[in-house]
Amino acid sequence: MEDKYYPPKEWAKLSSAQKKGVLLKRQQRGGRKQPGSKNGGNGAGTKRLSKKISKLEKKIAALTVGDGDSGDESGEEPPPKKKKGGGNRNHPALNRA
Numbered sequence: 511m512e513d514k515y516y517p518p519k520e521w522a523k524l525s526s527a528q529k530k531g532v533l534l535k536r537q538q539r540g541g542r543k544q545p546g547s548k549n550g551g552n553g554a555g556t557k558r559l560s561k562k563i564s565k566l567e568k569k570i571a572a573l574t575v576g577d578g579d580s581g582d583e584s585g586e587e588p589p590p591k592k593k594k595g596g597g598n599r600n601h602p603a604l605n606r607a
Contacts, residue, residue, distance in 0.1 A: 513539065 511528045513535040521529070598604050 511535075 511524070511532045513532060516524070516532070524532070
């Protein structure tokens with residue numbers, strides 16, 4: 511039997527020997543392939559992601575240390591600006607009579 515995805519109806523039609531053969535091939539291959547992976551998802555992508563994460567963590571740490579020199583020593587952010595017009599609050603169709 512071919513090592514491929516079998517829809518549930520097709521899988522049910524296979525004999526137990528055929529199912530065992532497919533499962534054995536999958537086990538020898540190393541389990542499921544991860545979508546988008548070139549090598550079956552055996553961890554090579556994980557190393558690359560962990561390197562990216564560590565680089566980003568270093569950048570974040572450098573930014574948080576450098577934020578104290580912004581010149582604004584109050585430590586508070588200004589309140590958000592209000593939009594002009596007020597939205598639909600005063601729209602006559604939305605007001606109850």
